[in-house]
Amino acid sequence: MSDRPTEDRPTGDGRAEGGRAGALPRGLTGNGLARILTRSAAVAVAVAVPFYLEGFWLQAGLFAMSAAVGAIGLNLLTGATGQLSMGHAFFLAVGAYCYVHLSAEPEGGLGGLGLPTPLAAVLAVLAAGVAGGVFSPIAGRLKGAYLGIATLALIFLGQHVLFNATPVTGGYNGRPVPPMELFGFVFADSPALVVARVPFGALERLWFLGLAVLVCAAVFARGVLAGRPGRAMNTIRDHEIAAGVMGVPVARYRAGVFVLSSMYGGLAGVLLALAFQRTVPEYFGLLLSLDYLAMIVIGGLGSVAGAVAGAVFVSMLPQLLTRYGDALPLVAQPGSGGVSPAEAARILYGAAVVAVVLFLPGGLLGLAGRLRPRPARSTSSVRRTSPADPARPADPAGPDRRAVPAAETGRAGKPGKPEKSDRTSFKTSLNPSPDD
């Protein structure tokens, strides 16, 4: 019942249909063939990377993968449902520390349960979900930016707990992370393993684990967004009351998405712990949460690919600046009084967030979509990825009209202008000409 009105409309929800078309098998039309080719190329590149690139890139890539998993989760919450969360770092911390605590053997002052590592990882993700569930009475009732402020509490309370619960977290100094062991295969440097004359250490092995996890996480999130829950989430973002009227249980959905996104956060935390090989409470602070928000805005709000793109950008930037800082003007060595690479990176992506909202609604993903000429439906799907659409909630006729290319509306003066900027099309739908 809830999504029937949108389904009746031929161009009801561009992104949902786009996502669904991607999920279903289709004939080998030109479009589908190109899609399959790009995907296989991407997979081939991803698999080949550990054989050719050095450790630095693998490490950076692993961070980017774990960030991507977390960003996908946050994008489900903030991008697709419109609920701002500043507390994402807290759920990463829950995931990371639960994994460490459950899988480590007790030693010294540190406790541990010594469970098998895959089980510990699954339990860690569930624990993050439970933590999100405990917060859901608030997450379900507050909307948008209100929730953003409320989730600040998670960060500060969470860090307080992390610093004080020394037996679990190791306090200020953190604690080492036991390597993952899957069916007898250890994701660590020893025992030594050589594949195709390339020594496979922890980074190379974790690369494949991270890749697998990221792909699963992305596919699942796409499924959620393309299906009924995704439509309900977008409706809540666009018009809460309309969603309620159409039978979407708003509070339950908000709480549910919060739990889901915190589980994604927990999964990202586990990956991060494995990549870092040591967890430090200091890391899971407000800055990390802001990083994640920057990722989804820069990449593109509300879509999986956008989250991944943003995560790669934000997490690679400081590492690239550190590595190539010598060659760049304005970036100084850390401690020399100038702008250190980490600071330069922060300033850059802070500015990028502002610039994206000012000039590039839809983020990097929207940019990619704009550079490529596309049929009308796909462009509308790109536009839809940003909740930056003032016309949509108020104007039920908007989506219909917008999805039709300008040439077809028969309006004089604008023939043959199929590719229009977002702004103009908002205006078109806001000010319908008198004759239509």
Add this chain to the structure above:
Amino acid sequence: MTTFLELLVNGVSIGAVYALIALGFVIIFRATEVVNFAHASLLLAGGYVVARLHPSIGFWAALAAGVAAAAAVGALVEFLIIRRANTASHGVLAIVTIGVDIVLTTELTRRIGTDVLALGDPWRDRVVRLGPVSVAETRLVALAVAAALIAAFLLAFRHTGWGVAMRATAEDAEAAALMGVRRGRVSMGAWAVAGALAAVAALFLCVFPTPGLDRGTAFAAMKAFPAAILGGLDSTTGALAGGLVIGVTETLVTGYQNDLAFLGRGAGDVAPFLVMVVVLLIRPAGLFGTKEPARV
């Protein structure tokens, strides 16, 4: 009992400072419906200008410059970014302010580095004795100044043309614009006022007994967020009440730290957030916030 009274006076005083910050936050929210996450960095900017200028031009001139600088930064953010943002979604605007905050805070904390900057205030570390209770002079000044500023603004909202224009905009922006209220000017004014209030608050967050302006000051300013949302984001009374609640809680928890050892070290810093969570569980719109009726 003496300890309790001392803590209470200190708590009310620091609460008044939080109320100043929260008031600016609420003013911005009412005028432009933007949740301003860059508020802490406005405060840091004001404090930084005061700290850098006071050795050369004296404290009072430096304070004036700091207030002016923070107001200018606020107005610029509104003029250059918020006004031009290609969106009407408040969630996205909030994220924009986060971007601004990242840039400003990174640059300011980089400039501050590991230093602790004194603000050169004339009260120094003098202590006043009121009967058995001894209170830092700075705390009393903070209380007096905050109370005066808050009272002035509440009166201004009610009786000046600026205040009426702002309330009209908060009530119904479109109708206000049709009646000739210049929305751009109103929202820019709101940002400037909020910046100025934040700069004053920065002064009192950094004077005795706090050692001075350092990297942690932005964190101290973060505690005004719970103050604002606790009272209700759209309520000026709420900002005052929220600020006081947060200030008193924080001071009491810090003061009785030894009796509350089970909460762990540094519990005073996070107590405001705990209070916020509890209040939000009971009243999601805050203590004084209005639950917006929706017209379909």
